[in-house]
Amino acid sequence: MYLKTLHLRQFRNYCDQKVVFDAPKTILVGNNAQGKSNLLEAVELLSTLKSHRTARDRDLILDSNPSGQIDASLERQTGSIDLALTLRFQGRRALKLNGEPLRRHLDFLSVLNVVQFSCLDLDLVRGGPEGRRNWIDRLVIQLEPIYAHILQQYNQILRQRNALLKRSKEIRKGEFSENLDKMRSRDAQKPEPENREEFPIRNSQFPIPHSELALWDAQLATAGARVIRRRDRILERLIPLARNWHGSISGSTEVLEVKYTANVEVEQELRAKDNLEGVRQAFLDKIQQRAIAEQVQGTTLVGPHRDDISFTINSTPARQYGSQGQQRTLVLALKLAELQLIEEVVGEPPLLLLDDVLAELDLNRQNQLLETIEERFQTLITTTHLGAFDAQWLRQSQILSVEAGQIKQF
Numbered sequence: 001m002y003l004k005t006l007h008l009r010q011f012r013n014y015c016d017q018k019v020v021f022d023a024p025k026t027i028l029v030g031n032n033a034q035g036k037s038n039l040l041e042a043v044e045l046l047s048t049l050k051s052h053r054t055a056r057d058r059d060l061i062l063d064s065n066p067s068g069q070i071d072a073s074l075e076r077q078t079g080s081i082d083l084a085l086t087l088r089f090q091g092r093r094a095l096k097l098n099g100e101p102l103r104r105h106l107d108f109l110s111v112l113n114v115v116q117f118s119c120l121d122l123d124l125v126r127g128g129p130e131g132r133r134n135w136i137d138r139l140v141i142q143l144e145p146i147y148a149h150i151l152q153q154y155n156q157i158l159r160q161r162n163a164l165l166k167r168s169k170e171i172r173k174g175e176f177s178e179n180l181d182k183m184r185s186r187d188a189q190k191p192e193p194e195n196r197e198e199f200p201i202r203n204s205q206f207p208i209p210h211s212e213l214a215l216w217d218a219q220l221a222t223a224g225a226r227v228i229r230r231r232d233r234i235l236e237r238l239i240p241l242a243r244n245w246h247g248s249i250s251g252s253t254e255v256l257e258v259k260y261t262a263n264v265e266v267e268q269e270l271r272a273k274d275n276l277e278g279v280r281q282a283f284l285d286k287i288q289q290r291a292i293a294e295q296v297q298g299t300t301l302v303g304p305h306r307d308d309i310s311f312t313i314n315s316t317p318a319r320q321y322g323s324q325g326q327q328r329t330l331v332l333a334l335k336l337a338e339l340q341l342i343e344e345v346v347g348e349p350p351l352l353l354l355d356d357v358l359a360e361l362d363l364n365r366q367n368q369l370l371e372t373i374e375e376r377f378q379t380l381i382t383t384t385h386l387g388a389f390d391a392q393w394l395r396q397s398q399i400l401s402v403e404a405g406q407i408k409q410f
């Protein structure tokens with residue numbers, strides 16, 4: 001797929017800017033805070049309907065105008081597609097595909113595929129599990145847009161179940177202190193120890209009816225099993241690709257292991273059979289085991305919102321012990337695997353967005369990336385200076401300068 005044009009109006013620091021992409025690689029060069037990442041963010045929004053920098057649409061609109069607009073035309077094997085996204089300071093977004101308004105976000109999500117690689121991705125290895133969950137979720141959504149809906153459903157059930165557990169904890173806490181107060185005032189008058197029996201502290205009981213919680217357990221397990229299964233399936237396909245790339249970048253001196261460490265562990269046999277009911281049952285069993293801890297903590301402790309993905313290099317955990325170079329190799333291998341997997345599944349090469357990351361890679365890794373991308377993957381690259389680039393990159397690229405929300409030929 002190939003992004004031909006992008007038109008930004010009242011978006012971030014762009015007032016009204018059209019860009020025509022006329023080479024497979026575009027380098028956006030400019031000083032800090034000029035709008036380079038903003039442009040990539042617009043492409044990200046068209047692809048995923050999400051920005052990794054903000055969850056609020058009002059942040060995306062130029063100086064609090066009532067609305068902002070991103071339009072693009074895209075060339076796919078099936079023909080040209082026009083995409084339009086209207087963001088509103090207040091109110092809902094509007095989406096259009098080939099000029100036709102779309103009601104379902106799902107229909108928009110499968111049109112433009114991108115792989116992003118920024119400095120933030122280096123945190124994939126170093127950072128906490130949430131970053132890794134978001135990363136795999138973004139990838140699954142690109143490959144199976146219905147997953148956006150599944151994930152939303154799971155999160156909604158999780159929020160409601162958490163609210164119930166929290167309320168129950170607060171009621172118990174309230175009862176506990178109320179009883180304690182009564183006990184203290186009675187104790188002050190009649191300090192005989194047997195008085196305590198009159199005000200039993202019921203903190204071991206669950207004040208919300210069991211049947212109500214069981215209802216949420218069942219829903220959580222059903223939605224959660226779907227999340228686990230889809231993460232598992234995509235990782236199964238991604239991991240061998242990442243291992244291959246990692247071997248080739250490290251000159252076969254290092255062996256990468258990637259493991260989906262699901263909070264609800266499912267036996268290999270069930271996973272291999274893609275047994276959704278089995279996963280659901282394992283989920284419910286674990287909820288039973290953790291019931292008391294959940295009541296004490298007042299929150300849901302079981303489920304894919306506590307999943308992680310672990311990386312080891314030559315049997316050593318990359319997170320704690322990997323050198324910076326090793327961590328970079330790992331992230332680059334993951335990104336190349338993403339490109340390859342999306343191309344395999346979608347049948348067309350996705351776009352690659354490289355935000356300020358190329359200068360972070362040494363020449364060997366830059367070349368590895370260059371060889372993989374060739375002319376096949378349209379790539380948008382941001383940088384503050386062209387000095388870090390291989391001469392070959394520069395010759396093959398369209399170079400645009402970005403200054404205070406204005407884009408010009410370099």
Ligand SMILES: Nc1ncnc2c1ncn2[C@@H]1O[C@H](COP(=O)(O)OP(=O)(O)OP(=O)(O)O)[C@@H](O)[C@H]1O
Nearest residue numbers: 012013032033034035036037038059060061062063
């Ligand atoms: N909603 C908005 N309205 C107006 N300006 C905005 C808005 N959101 C961000 N900006 C401006 O955009 C600029 C940041 O743009 P961007 O993140 O694209 O910078 P950059 O060129 O990628 O810089 P760097 O090299 O530091 O990464 C800042 O000056 C910021 O004030």
Ligand SMILES: [Mg+2]
Nearest residue numbers: 036037038356
């Ligand atoms: Mg930037």
